[in-house]
Amino acid sequence: MEELMKILNDARPDLDFSKEDKLIDDNVLDSFDIITIVGDINSTFDININVGDLVPENFNSADAIWNVIQSYLNEQ
Amino acid sequence: MNIIDLIENANKNFPDRQAYKFHEESMTFREVYDTAYSVATKICLNSQENSPIVLILNKNIYVPSIYLGVALSNCFYVALSTEMPKSRIEEIVEFTQAKLIITDGESLDMVKSLKFKGGGIFTIADCINQEKDVSLVESRRKNIIDTNPLYVLFTSGSTGTPKGVVTSHGAVLDYVETFVKTFQISKDEIFGNQAPLDYIAGIRDIYIPMLVGCKTVFLQKNLFSTPKILFEKLNQEKVSTICWVSPALALCCHFGVFDEVKPLYLKKIFFTGSVLDCECLNKWKEELPNALFVNHYGPTEITASCTFYIVDNSLNYKKIPIGKAFANRKVFVLDENNKLAKENQVGEICVTGRCLASGYYKNPQKTKECFVQNPLNDCFPELMYKTGDLGYLGDDGNLYFAGRLDNQIKYMGHKIELGDIEGLANSCKGINETCCIYDTKNSVLVLFYSGEASAREISIFLRESLPSFMIPRKFISLESLPKLYNGKIDRQSLKAQLGL
Known part of the structure; x- marks a missing residue:
C-alpha cells in the first residue's frame, strides 16, 4: 500500500488520497493522471493492468486501486 | 456565405435529422436553429454588436446552439475551459473586456465568484428560454460579413499577454467545406467527438453536421480514462468517424483495449495534434484493416489543419508524413534566408490562404511577428503564417514534421x-x-x-x-x-x- 500511495502522491501531490473516494466519478483524476498512474503501477508491481479493469469502481479510491493490484498479484 | 447560412440551409434541407447527441439528450437541426435564435435574442438585448461573449461551458447538448446564437447576433465567442484556473479566466475576461458571460448551472458559482466588471452573467437555461425576437436578431444578422470573427481561441501559455487566435466565419467555412469534399463526408456519418468544444479540434465535430446533415455524438471526458467503456460507447452509438488527437488513439493501444472490445462501425479515423507513434498506428491498422486512417497537421492559427496524409494500410511506417496541403491553401517550407527549401532540407513550415486566422486579439506585435508578407511574393500583399514548426519536403512529395523552432x-x-x-x-x-x-x-x-x-x-x-x-x-x-x-x-x- 505504501508503494501505491507513493505512486499516487507523486502523480498528484496536491490530493489527499486517504480521503478521496470518487476519483473518477468526480473527474478528480483525468486521463493524464491515469496514464501516469497505471504506467507506474505496472512497472512497480510488475503486472499489466488489463483495460477491462479500467473502470470507475476500480479507480475511485486508493483502496479500490489497491484491491485491483492485489488481485493481479494473487493470480501470479 | 457565413456560418449562419450553414445552419439555415440545414434547417431547410434536413430539419428533422439528429444533429447532436450527448448522453441521452439529442437535438435536431431545426431545434438547433430555433434555439440559436433564442440565444441570439438574449445576446442582442444585452450586448453591443461585434463584441466578445465569453463562454464557460462544460460539454453540453446546447453548446452548438450557443455558438450559433453568438454568431447570429454578430458577436464572437471566447470559449474558455471550465478547467482553466480561475486566475487565468479572470485575466482573459479582463483582457477581452467582455461584458457578457454565458455559463452552465454547474459552473455558475465559480463564474459568479470571478472578478468581472462586465456584469452580465447568464446560464444556458436563461438563453434557451428567452422569448425570440426574430426582427431584432435579423437586424444584426444582416450586418455579418464573412471576415468578421466567429471566435477567439486562447491557446495555452501562462505568462504575459494572453494569446487569442481570431478566426473568421470565412476561415471556418473554408475548412469545413474543404474537409467534407476531400473525405466525402456524407449525411450517414456519425462523429464521435473527443476534443473539448472550446478547443480547435472541436470545430469539425460542431460545424460539419450543419453542412452535410450528419450527426455528432459528444463523448464525455472521463470515458477517456476508461477505454473499454469508451469503445462500448462507440459501438452503442454506431460511431463511424473520429477526429481525435493522437494521444487519445495512443491511449487505446497503450491499454490494449482491442483485446476486450472491437469498434464495429468505425470507418474513418483522423488523428491530429501531435505525432502518432507508428507502432500504435500499426496496431489500429491491424485491428481495423478496412478503415481509412488520415494524419492531419496544422496549428490553431490556420484553422484546424492545413495538410493531410492518407495512410497506406499496406505500408509499415517509420515516420508518418503530414502529407500535402488541403485544397485552397498553400503549405511550404522556407529556409533561414526566406527562400523555398530544397527537397529534404529542413526549414520552417509556412501557410497562405483563406484558412489563415485574422491575427492575435489585441496583440499587434505578436500578430506582426507571425503573420507576415509572403517573402516569395514581391508583387502584391499576400499574408503568410509562420508556424514555428520545422518540416521538410520528402522525396515522395510529402511534407514531414521535424520538431519546433523553440522549446x-x-x-x-x-x-x-x-x-x-x-x-x-x-x-x-x-x-x-x-x-x-x-x-x-x-x-x-x-x-x-x-x-x-x-x-x-x-x-x-x-x-x-x-x-x-x-x-x-x-x-x-x-x-x-x-x-x-x-x-x-x-x-x-x-x-x-x-x-x-
Whole structure:
C-alpha cells in the first residue's frame, strides 16, 4: 500500500488520497493522471493492468486501486 | 456565405435529422436553429454588436446552439475551459473586456465568484428560454460579413499577454467545406467527438453536421480514462468517424483495449495534434484493416489543419508524413534566408490562404511577428503564417514534421511552451531553479528542480495558474541542476537521466 500511495502522491501531490473516494466519478483524476498512474503501477508491481479493469469502481479510491493490484498479484 | 447560412440551409434541407447527441439528450437541426435564435435574442438585448461573449461551458447538448446564437447576433465567442484556473479566466475576461458571460448551472458559482466588471452573467437555461425576437436578431444578422470573427481561441501559455487566435466565419467555412469534399463526408456519418468544444479540434465535430446533415455524438471526458467503456460507447452509438488527437488513439493501444472490445462501425479515423507513434498506428491498422486512417497537421492559427496524409494500410511506417496541403491553401517550407527549401532540407513550415486566422486579439506585435508578407511574393500583399514548426519536403512529395523552432512541445494535442512552466515554477517559494522535460517515452511532463520546496507545494502552486495538462506529473529534486559551459541548464543531460 505504501508503494501505491507513493505512486499516487507523486502523480498528484496536491490530493489527499486517504480521503478521496470518487476519483473518477468526480473527474478528480483525468486521463493524464491515469496514464501516469497505471504506467507506474505496472512497472512497480510488475503486472499489466488489463483495460477491462479500467473502470470507475476500480479507480475511485486508493483502496479500490489497491484491491485491483492485489488481485493481479494473487493470480501470479 | 457565413456560418449562419450553414445552419439555415440545414434547417431547410434536413430539419428533422439528429444533429447532436450527448448522453441521452439529442437535438435536431431545426431545434438547433430555433434555439440559436433564442440565444441570439438574449445576446442582442444585452450586448453591443461585434463584441466578445465569453463562454464557460462544460460539454453540453446546447453548446452548438450557443455558438450559433453568438454568431447570429454578430458577436464572437471566447470559449474558455471550465478547467482553466480561475486566475487565468479572470485575466482573459479582463483582457477581452467582455461584458457578457454565458455559463452552465454547474459552473455558475465559480463564474459568479470571478472578478468581472462586465456584469452580465447568464446560464444556458436563461438563453434557451428567452422569448425570440426574430426582427431584432435579423437586424444584426444582416450586418455579418464573412471576415468578421466567429471566435477567439486562447491557446495555452501562462505568462504575459494572453494569446487569442481570431478566426473568421470565412476561415471556418473554408475548412469545413474543404474537409467534407476531400473525405466525402456524407449525411450517414456519425462523429464521435473527443476534443473539448472550446478547443480547435472541436470545430469539425460542431460545424460539419450543419453542412452535410450528419450527426455528432459528444463523448464525455472521463470515458477517456476508461477505454473499454469508451469503445462500448462507440459501438452503442454506431460511431463511424473520429477526429481525435493522437494521444487519445495512443491511449487505446497503450491499454490494449482491442483485446476486450472491437469498434464495429468505425470507418474513418483522423488523428491530429501531435505525432502518432507508428507502432500504435500499426496496431489500429491491424485491428481495423478496412478503415481509412488520415494524419492531419496544422496549428490553431490556420484553422484546424492545413495538410493531410492518407495512410497506406499496406505500408509499415517509420515516420508518418503530414502529407500535402488541403485544397485552397498553400503549405511550404522556407529556409533561414526566406527562400523555398530544397527537397529534404529542413526549414520552417509556412501557410497562405483563406484558412489563415485574422491575427492575435489585441496583440499587434505578436500578430506582426507571425503573420507576415509572403517573402516569395514581391508583387502584391499576400499574408503568410509562420508556424514555428520545422518540416521538410520528402522525396515522395510529402511534407514531414521535424520538431519546433523553440522549446514548445505538443502534449495530448495541447501546445505547451516548457518555458512557461519553468517560468512559473521558478516563482514558487523554496525553488532555486527548474527545468521541465517532456518524457516522450512515458508521455509524462517531468520537472527537475533544486530548492527545499516539496513536490506537493510545487504541484499545488502550479495548479493555481496552469491547466491540468501543463502540470508535471513527476518532480525530481536535485542538489543543483547540471550546467553547460555557458551557464545554461544542460537539458540533454537531464533527458539522459530519464533514458531519453
